[in-house]
Amino acid sequence: MGRLDGKVAIVTGASRGLGEYCALGFAREGAKVAVAARSTEVKDPKLPGTIYSTARLIEEGGGEAMPVVCNVADASSIEAMTAEVLDQWGRVDILMNNAAIQPPGGNIDIQPKHWELIYKVNVHGSFHCIQSVLPAMIDAGCGNIINISSMAADWDYPSPYAATKRAVEAMTIGMAHELMRRGIAVNALKPTSIIETPGYLYAQVPRDEVDTAEDFPPPDSYVEAAILLALQTPETFTGQVHKDAEVIGRLADAQTRKRFADLNPESWTEFMNSVKPVGGA
Numbered sequence: 001m002g003r004l005d006g007k008v009a010i011v012t013g014a015s016r017g018l019g020e021y022c023a024l025g026f027a028r029e030g031a032k033v034a035v036a037a038r039s040t041e042v043k044d045p046k047l048p049g050t051i052y053s054t055a056r057l058i059e060e061g062g063g064e065a066m067p068v069v070c071n072v073a074d075a076s077s078i079e080a081m082t083a084e085v086l087d088q089w090g091r092v093d094i095l096m097n098n099a100a101i102q103p104p105g106g107n108i109d110i111q112p113k114h115w116e117l118i119y120k121v122n123v124h125g126s127f128h129c130i131q132s133v134l135p136a137m138i139d140a141g142c143g144n145i146i147n148i149s150s151m152a153a154d155w156d157y158p159s160p161y162a163a164t165k166r167a168v169e170a171m172t173i174g175m176a177h178e179l180m181r182r183g184i185a186v187n188a189l190k191p192t193s194i195i196e197t198p199g200y201l202y203a204q205v206p207r208d209e210v211d212t213a214e215d216f217p218p219p220d221s222y223v224e225a226a227i228l229l230a231l232q233t234p235e236t237f238t239g240q241v242h243k244d245a246e247v248i249g250r251l252a253d254a255q256t257r258k259r260f261a262d263l264n265p266e267s268w269t270e271f272m273n274s275v276k277p278v279g280g281a
Helices: 017-028 051-060 075-089 112-140 160-182 198-202 220-230 244-251 254-263 266-273
Strands: 008-012 032-037 064-069 094-097 143-148 184-190 241-243
Touching: 008 017, 008 075, 008 112, 017 032, 017 051, 017 064, 017 094, 017 220, 032 051, 032 075, 051 064, 064 075, 075 112, 094 112, 094 220, 112 143, 112 160, 112 184, 143 160, 143 220, 160 184, 160 241, 184 220, 184 244, 220 244, 220 254, 241 244, 244 254, 244 266, 254 266
Parallel strands: 008 032, 008 094, 032 064, 094 143, 143 184, 184 241
Antiparallel strands: none
16 A cells, blocks of 8 residues: 555546546546546446546545546547546646547448547547647656557457557657657557456346356556556566556566466466566565
8 A cells, every 4th residue: 555655547438347447446546536537427338437436445445536528539629628637636647548439330330430430439539549648748858648558459350449549559658758858648448358347248238148257356466566667667667558458467476476366267377477576576
């Protein structure tokens, strides 16, 4: 506990799912968290969660949070969100670009409006969020950016969603190189395998054909990987694209690696063990 004491974090798409879990994890480690998303009310009971419910969970756990309405498809909304965070807390130390959408359709049958929207949210949204926090990070001489990718980026025949995540990974590597001398670390994180979230369940029809949560890794490892990345500097770890198991394998100490090996399926542990710890940790 306390690994992120004094830090200010922005997490987009934090009203539910992995964004919510990471926002809670950052707060447990002492960060003040801006919970940024579009959801201000529950419109479908199958998709629970709002910026207010996530902020309330943080505060109930003793943390400090600020719900902020933000549509990452709108650059002006992003600028307003960042300005609100800076007005409240005066700095931004961590940005997690988690917000994303996955409309239906493959590369040849997706609706053109959905093609443009998926890039506007998944790629352009991440870019504009980074651009909005860079002045504050550059002035401070430090910062940490975590872009969220996906297992889909590894597929041999990528979907439009997968293509946007490949673009995010390429952007991550390029920005890490450019920002290294500015004291800002930039990395990309993706789940090792499916993690059951409200969004994942919502997309499964019918629900009774979906594997149970017991078949999936718990979100704990993903959150720990996000925290570990949030602690990095350009000198320690930047320009990397890794699954959560690989991040823990590279950055966690031996005791933590064992704890998560015991928590996760064997396939997850194989990914963790496939990498060497940084600095022989």
